[in-house]
């Protein structure tokens with residue numbers, strides 16, 4: 102509080118303004134740092150938006166979106182789904198909810214399997230539980246490519262738009 106005592110009174114508002122500006126800049130950079138830290142986490146945890154055609158059918162990806170030997174998480178109703186494009190170009194779609202304690206599973210390119218990072222559960226590309234604690238297979242879905250859309254449907258459901 103004594104730092105401005107020796108200065109002429111006319112310069113005090115400028116110093117106060119600089120302090121406010123500095124505080125604003127520090128606050129802004131702190132916010133930007135927090136946003137850059139949490140955004141990738143939120144992107145990983147929350148499945149991306151998808152076009153739902155009805156409760157049992159969803160556009161999970163564009164046809165040109167997935168390279169061979171890759172996978173993506175999509176939203177299927179209130180749950181995440183996993184769409185995998187095999188090295189052959191063929192698609193597989195599975196529930197992405199681990200049957201152990203419901204963590205979200207992911208496709209592993211090197212192992213070409215489905216892996217749950219929570220407790221090292223492993224499934225094959227048909228969704229069958231292979232190792233680790235998962236007690237049951239993942240639900241498997243039908244996949245159809247129509248035009249430039251990759252459509253995922255629960256077994257036995259119509260694949261057309263309603």
Ligand code: FES
Pocket residue numbers: 199200201202203204217218219220221222233234235
């Ligand atoms: S929640 Fe997936 S292995 Fe435990």
